[in-house]
Amino acid sequence: MGWFKKKNKQDQKDETTSRPVEGQADEIENRHSRADVSSPDHRDCDPSDEDAGRKKSKGFFRQLKRGLSKTRDVLTTDIDELFRGRKKLDADLLEEIEELLITSDMGVETTMTLIDRISKKSGGISNAKELKAVLKAEVCALMAKPAPATASPRKPHVIMVVGVNGVGKTTTIGKLAARFAGEGKGVIIGAADTFRAAAVEQLTIWAERAGVDIVKHRDNADPAAVAFDSVEAATARGKDIVIIDTAGRLHTKVNLMEELKKIKRAVAKKLPDAPHDIYLVIDATTGQNALSQAKLFNDSMGITGLILTKLDGTAKGGVVIGICNTLDIPLTYIGVGEGVDDLQKFDPEQYAEALFS
Ligand SMILES: Nc1nc2c(ncn2[C@@H]2O[C@H](COP(=O)(O)OP(=O)(O)O)[C@@H](O)[C@H]2O)c(=O)[nH]1
Numbered sequence: 001m002g003w004f005k006k007k008n009k010q011d012q013k014d015e016t017t018s019r020p021v022e023g024q025a026d027e028i029e030n031r032h033s034r035a036d037v038s039s040p041d042h043r044d045c046d047p048s049d050e051d052a053g054r055k056k057s058k059g060f061f062r063q064l065k066r067g068l069s070k071t072r073d074v075l076t077t078d079i080d081e082l083f084r085g086r087k088k089l090d091a092d093l094l095e096e097i098e099e100l101l102i103t104s105d106m107g108v109e110t111t112m113t114l115i116d117r118i119s120k121k122s123g124g125i126s127n128a129k130e131l132k133a134v135l136k137a138e139v140c141a142l143m144a145k146p147a148p149a150t151a152s153p154r155k156p157h158v159i160m161v162v163g164v165n166g167v168g169k170t171t172t173i174g175k176l177a178a179r180f181a182g183e184g185k186g187v188i189i190g191a192a193d194t195f196r197a198a199a200v201e202q203l204t205i206w207a208e209r210a211g212v213d214i215v216k217h218r219d220n221a222d223p224a225a226v227a228f229d230s231v232e233a234a235t236a237r238g239k240d241i242v243i244i245d246t247a248g249r250l251h252t253k254v255n256l257m258e259e260l261k262k263i264k265r266a267v268a269k270k271l272p273d274a275p276h277d278i279y280l281v282i283d284a285t286t287g288q289n290a291l292s293q294a295k296l297f298n299d300s301m302g303i304t305g306l307i308l309t310k311l312d313g314t315a316k317g318g319v320v321i322g323i324c325n326t327l328d329i330p331l332t333y334i335g336v337g338e339g340v341d342d343l344q345k346f347d348p349e350q351y352a353e354a355l356f357s
């Protein structure tokens, strides 16, 4: 007997003695202090509840939906097909849904949790539309985390950006710089990826595009010295934010993590509590590898926020759900394209809506 068949039998037994919906609501309440996901039917995951502020982000929502189109096509088209000719969510169908969720790369653990929750509600699911509604609500509940405590703003606020080669660090820094500048903040970018001349050129173009200052040294300069000078320049010029670009792979035998730690120490030498944030950029197209990268970098560097890029180029958008469900590091921004505006603050409700509608 398959896992789901066993599980389903067990659940049918439980149904008579417990109230799974309420039990689950308690669990959500315990895990997430945010009131907006604590209701058992997750009404707040429905954007029809949008307030005025949210309406403004309709354009962002469309852009997000476009970016997630590959993942959404796999999830929603296949759910429609799986349900064709069927009238209820039985154990066989649950098994097929499990396979489908696995292909979106949310990970085994997260898939199991979702299947478990869906199977508890299987009595109320008789078509694809109902299944998608339940999935959307449950995915939303899995991703929602209490907002991280915001520290009192520092000036300058120093952000170090790390991650392996090619994940989108430099591009993301350009987008972030433009975003902060658009909010009226003074920004300086530090070109501490000094190992390739092209990297500094690329960042210079982004700085121009965003209309912000850049601090750079000659090729092969000491990255820690660039970082130090960037913070010094920001202090001298009264800037609000410093964003430091770093290398993802080194030509020499120098260990990447050691080099990154050196940059971190150099920044702290100039400004004792800096860097205030260390963002890890990961590429969503790498699927489950994204999770292991996050663990690795977090152990060495102490990551304060994740940025997941290239969600527009992949059918593995489920990796966001896995990351939110299994890691304690908040997902701060997501990249949905190569343009300057293609960076969005991560919003679990919006993300779930974009995946299943
Ligand atoms: N489609 C897409 N491409 C991206 C995104 N972010 C970055 N890229 C592309 O990924 C490639 C590597 O980016 P880069 O910023 O140089 O990565 P780095 O090595 O980490 O600095 C470039 O071609 C970028 O245009 C994104 O959100 N979506």
Ligand SMILES: [Mg+2]
Pocket (backbone or CB within 6 Å): 169, 170, 171, 193, 199, 246
């Ligand atoms: Mg780069």
